[in-house]
Amino acid sequence: MSILVLCPHYEPDTAPTGEVMTSICEQWTARGHRVEIITSLPWYRDHAVAEGWKGRLVRTQQEPWGRIRRWHPFPSNKRRLMARAAGFAGFTALAGIDAAIAAGRCDVVFAMSPPITLGAAGRAAAWRGRAPLVFNVQDVFPDAAVETGVLRSPRVAAAASRLERWVYRRAAAVTVLSEGMAENVRAKLGSDVDPDKVVVIPNTADAGRIKPADRLNSYRADLGLKDADSTVVMYAGNLGHSQPLEMVVAAAQRFADQGRTDVQFVVNGDGVARATVAAAAERLDNLHLVGWQPPERLGEVLAAADLHLVLLRAGLGTTSVPSKVYSVLAAGRPVLASVDRRSEVERLLADAGAGRTVDPDDPDAFCAALAEMVADPDGLAEMGRRGRSFAAQAEGPQEIADRYLDLFGKLVE
Template identity: 30%
Template sequence: MKILLYGINFSPELTGIGKYTGEMAAWFAANGHDVRVITAAPYYPAWKVGAGYSASQYRTETWNGVRVYRTPLWVPHQPGGLKRLIHLASFAASSLPVLLAQWRWKPDVVWVVEPPLMCAPAAVAFASLRGAKSWLHIQDYEMDAAFDLGLIKGATLRCWVAGAERWLMRRFDRVSTISSRMVDQALSKGVSAERVVHFPNWVDISGITPLAAPSAYRADLGLVADAVVALYSGNMGNKQGLEILADVARLLQGDPRIQLVFGGNGSGRADLQTRCAGLPNVRFLDLQPLERLNDWLGLADVHLLPQRADAADLVMPSKLTGMLASGRAVLATANPETELGRVVMQDAACGLVVPPENPAAMAEALRALAADPARRAELGANGRRYAERELSQDVILRRFEAELMALVQGDAA
């Protein structure tokens, strides 16, 4: 198949959508498909264009057998509601000529990822005119999340945006998303059931495995042998509700055995660092290199997974897959009836869930896990088994490949 992937985030970004799109592109290329990618220069989650890349120039490169077209975009240093919209619009506009240039190549499938939804109109129009199939993959319901989190405001505007979104989603041949609750959301927006596909995020279960010895990061950070490490790793943005981590750290500062390590970058990091100023039990690191990812995730005795209540079921934290594969216990903030709550407490049985935005409950749960290494080991082993059974990269992408081929070959039959 000729597969055109279209989205603002791509490798070498280490977290979120760029990580998954990059891994998917490489997998399809390695399995004999002709893959092209239209994307931007890497900038996420630091909101700063990576070294060696330009925000103002077009560039073509070959990466792991994939032809990658990078287009200009504007990257704000502090993304807010309006700035974020301008940022996304800049990529949608600059990438349009590159999309049209694929006319002669004639892809079989145009696969576009949300966010940003702004690229979807051009993608579905191009596919329709060129005789290709169109596929919208939703990692986050960005419009719903933006309004619910207060990044964009206005009841009239929300009503108009929701109507436009519903109309647009129904134009695609397939719409996929990463969790069953998000599938339900697609159905509620008027996409017919036969067009909706559950396409979850995955994890490289051979690349991320439970450590047999203590992580080298313990020595790097000067941690004592019996320290219990609570690790937050990933993007530090608005939908995570990171402020609870500072409150938890403050509540636990009298317990020297519990050390909190926060690794990542993003628009919310500076505020979190300010909130944690002077706390002896907190350490900050940048995102760690991919070659040290297994050791990094294995640093945790407990993985911390905060999420705001108003983002429930609009986003599914992609970082959860690596947590499960690492074989470490998880402590999440979520209501039990949400999908995140159900996965952590029931499906994977990998950890504890406490109410969102309740630092006292989170601190108490962390104390309980810190005092019970046998329970942590049991929860971590449960999570690892779930990852092996449900989240294998090859299993998920092989299933997706079959869906794509059935879609493409349906016209030829």
């Protein structure tokens, strides 16, 4: 089978969706399928085209299994919404023209969102190549942008919603990460569209690659956290609008006010909220801000924490599933999640027995649960063991890739 992929990021770009797409494509090519990938030049880490990739509008990488075409993403500061929108539009236009040219030699078109505009580009390519479009939704847009206040213009939000519904209705299939996201998408399709076109295929982690490891590692040593009796509570991921990082700051402040030096908080990542966390870390000795870490250090970062945090603002439980949950469970570490009730994250932790969930944007409930969990190190260790067992038995990259291939096969029959 020949698969045409449109995605915003791909290895060596460090975006989580790039890691997801790379893992899936590697499985497809390992099974002998031809894959043509149209994506962006690496830019995610610093919101600028990475060193070694500058100087060209497009770069082509020929592979035995196909090729990768990387277009300039026209990156800009995250805070400049209109500039980002213009950048996405420019990248989508170039990627879309390229995809339309390549569509004649593909059996199926696979487009990933966000950005939602890649759905439109994928639809055009699928129409030209007379191939089915599979639209992969990693985050439901514009819902998340509206809920977090990033997108405030009613007109722009309405236009984005119209584009969203247009792509959903014209795709042969829409894949989402959870039943909550599926309900969200189905509600927008209308009663005249078969709800079965929305298919749940979750992300996953490679439990063979991510394994439990010693908590007292060089990552902790670099932070000066060598004391085996210290409990490290970590948030690792995007420091964005969707994550209420003020709750981590509030928790660190409460523990500091109580004179608790045995609990140390680590925020590992980058994004628009970095300055807020950095200001708090300047005045709180128990709060440590660490920048982006290279992918090869992922296992070490995950192992360094005794408890991981997953944070999503209220209303986002049906728009996204943080992929790091799977990695944390594979690493054998427990989770405290502040997310919507009945969300996929809550279900995962309940099924795995690997953590607790509290209502989102509730610092009192969050701090109370946190205090109870860190007071029971044996309980944390047991949750971690259960999480690892769950991850080891769950579908891995191979099974997830096969689920997509099964869907493609049904669509091209």
